[in-house]
Amino acid sequence: MAAGLGKRFWFLWSSSTVANLGDGMRLVALPLLAYSVSDNPVDITLVAVFASLPGLLLGPLAGVAVDRFDRRRVIAIANALRTIPILVFACLVHAGKIELSYIYALAILLPVFEVFVDSAAPPLMSELLPEHLLEKGNSRIFIARMVSQDVLGSPVAGFLIGVSASLPFFVNGATFAGATILILLLRGPAPSPGPGAGVAAGTRTQKARSxxxxxxxxxxxxxxxxxxxxxxxxxxxxxxxxxxxxxxxxxxxxxxxxxxxxxxxxxxxxxxxxxxxxxxxxxxxxxxxxxxxxxxxxxxxxxxxxxxxxxxxxxxxxxxxxxxxxxxxxxxxxxxxxxxxxxxxxxxxxxxxxxxxxxxxxxxxxxxxxxxxxxxxxxxxxxxxxxxxxxxxxxxxxxxxxxxxxxxxxxxxxxxxxxxxxxxxxxxxxxxxx
Incomplete structure (x- = not known):
């Protein structure tokens, strides 16, 4: 039924799904870890506040970068970069160094890279699919995100954190690395510009302005x-x-x-x-x-x-x-x-x-x-x-x-x-x- 979406779309879908599986584990594990340090509701709420700030403050600037550079590379670089802080954090937790300052730092740092991934994925998909398949492609991406984050990621995080507080974060780092590899496998000739994209074809081939x-x-x-x-x-x-x-x-x-x-x-x-x-x-x-x-x-x-x-x-x-x-x-x-x-x-x-x-x-x-x-x-x-x-x-x-x-x-x-x-x-x- 979904064969018409093409091989290149499924590389994007796979990269997104793997990354979202890790996100689902972290979104459960990080507040639980914060609660183990402090049961103050304000302290716990700040995790969500910090996680939302990069999208608010950097979103439009991320959009500028996405419109200037190859969207596939933007996603790959952002996923690779967010592998580093999550693994460093996992090592700190494994060593018993659990502090609210570290939790807040991770909560605000990872979304900095995530906003680039989220801003680049929809434009990339519009390059990969013809117009009449956009709803079909988006539905597959959204369903996979929900299943990987909420249906799979959440209970897996609960199990992993019961084994070791650091384990969900090590696995999250592995999912980001996997997502990087999958998006880099998305190769092939550049797609033909869609309606209204004539400016894009010329603009993105010009030398980057400063x-x-x-x-x-x-x-x-x-x-x-x-x-x-x-x-x-x-x-x-x-x-x-x-x-x-x-x-x-x-x-x-x-x-x-x-x-x-x-x-x-x-x-x-x-x-x-x-x-x-x-x-x-x-x-x-x-x-x-x-x-x-x-x-x-x-x-x-x-x-x-x-x-x-x-x-x-x-x-x-x-x-x-x-x-x-x-x-x-x-x-x-x-x-x-x-x-x-x-x-x-x-x-x-x-x-x-x-x-x-x-x-x-x-x-x-x-x-x-x-x-x-x-x-x-x-x-x-x-x-x-x-x-x-x-x-x-x-x-x-x-x-x-x-x-x-x-x-x-x-x-x-x-x-x-x-x-x-x-x-x-x-x-x-x-x-x-x-």
């Missing part, structure tokens, strides 16, 4: 591309709001599950299992839904479904209703993510796609930082159940805002109307687009 003013101009082009394209602007703002309301609730999830719903440990774990199953189903269905409805209607209905499901979770009275809500959230979230990623790859000129993607992600990282910092404070003014309900209503509001924004411009009513290119902005050494 100077702060040129970097500033590149950043400005990325911001302008988002701002002057209604659906991309709606995607960026909506994703940031959605990230905030969902992550604020997620930070308090264990409190809500234990105190409001009265769930046991096994029932709490099953919530994530149901979300994973729903995500896999949503990832499989997303290409078919987008093909039938178009990107904008798919986004709107997915956002409404996310909001209704989160509100339903806020109204849940027991295990089964909470389980059903998490299942529905998994489906709707993956449909939304596949539709958004594929639209961005389809309409953005190849010379801009790294900056557009990284800038959009930076907004979401900023929302994650705010959510991590404010989640605890929100419980001082309202209940956790209310936070879940408000988050659901906010997601529905995002869907309505997205519909209003795109319907005014008459954009993306169906697949045939999704080909309008993002305005690339004219640079001094680039030809004007016709």
């Amino acid at each position: 100077g702060i003013s040129v970097i500033g101009r590149d950043l400005k082009e990325g911001f302008a591309a988002i701002w002057h394209t209604p659906l991309l602007r709606a995607i960026t703002l909506t994703s940031a709001v959605l990230n905030f309301v969902l992550l604020a609730g997620s930070a308090l999830l264990v409190v809500y599950a234990k105190e409001d719903l009265g769930l046991g440990d096994e029932q709490y774990a099953l919530l994530f299992t149901s979300a994973a199953v729903g995500s896999a189903l949503g990832g499989w269905a997303a290409p078919h839904i987008v093909a039938r409805l178009g990107t904008s209607p798919t986004m709107v209905w997915a956002l409404v479904a996310i909001g209704a499901s989160r509100a339903g979770f806020g109204l849940a009275q027991g295990f089964w209703s909470a389980l059903a809500s998490f299942f529905a959230i998994g489906i709707a979230t993956f449909v939304y993510n596949v539709a958004v990623a594929s639209y961005l790859q389809r309409v953005t000129p190849n010379s801009l796609i790294g900056r557009v993607y990284a800038t959009s992600q930076a907004a979401s990282y900023g929302a994650a930082v705010i959510a991590a910092l404010t989640a605890g404070g929100l419980t001082q003014v309202t209940s956790v159940r209310s936070i879940m309900l408000i988050g659901g209503l906010a997601a529905v509001g995002c869907g309505i805002a997205c519909w209003w924004t795109t319907s005014r411009g008459g954009m993306a009513d169906g697949p045939a109307k999704e080909q309008a290119p993002v305005p690339a902005g004219r640079s001094a050494d680039s030809p004007a687009e016709k």
